Amino acid sequence: MVTSPQSTYLSPEDYLKQEEKSQVKHEYINGKVYPMAGATDTHVTIALNVASELKFHLRGSSCRVYLSDMKLKIQSLNRFYYPDILVTCNPNDRDTSLYKQFPCLIIEVLSDSTEAFDRGDKFIDYQTIETLKEYLLISTKQKRIDYFQRTSEGNWLLKFYRSDDESLTLQTINSKISVSTIYEDVNFS
DSSP, X not given: OOSOOOSSOOOHHHHHHHHHHOSSOEEEETTEEEEOOOOOHHHHHHHHHHHHHHHHHHTTSSOEEEXXXXXXXXXXXXXXXXXXXXXXXXXGGGGOSSEEOOEEEEEEEOOTTTHHHHHTHHHHHHTTOTTOOEEEEEOXXXXXXXXXXXXXXXXXXXXXXXXXXXXXXXXXXXXXXXXXXXXXXXXXO
């Protein structure tokens, strides 16, 4: 997310109408819109690697995988975000074509301009989503995945993955994905 918002207030309805016609994606926070920056080759490669694995695993199930063009609505906070990847298994998300509200898994691929926000305020906002059980932050600078899992008590447990021979298990969708698969075709310079 870029830090300079549009200065006039937009209702959520006006934001959705404007966003349908916009050439640039914007995130929405309390009536203000924030233009989003473009992505690097590394960022796009990682997102595609993960989304491809998830799509293959979930084929034939009631769960859906969405890439960065699908908005996530957080009704209670008056927010719309564009996660890099979100997975929803909730049938209520089939009723909305412009956004989803009930993800079980969100993945953000980090960049210099978004890392602090993805780790901070955005994660705090995501934690208000009751259906969200897992949150991944994937580095584009080095092999490092921060895996957050919501416990039954509502706390968030953090695990780190750094080695090619490690695999992480995504509990909500019963899937395993290796660090080497996530970083396939990535060249750190």
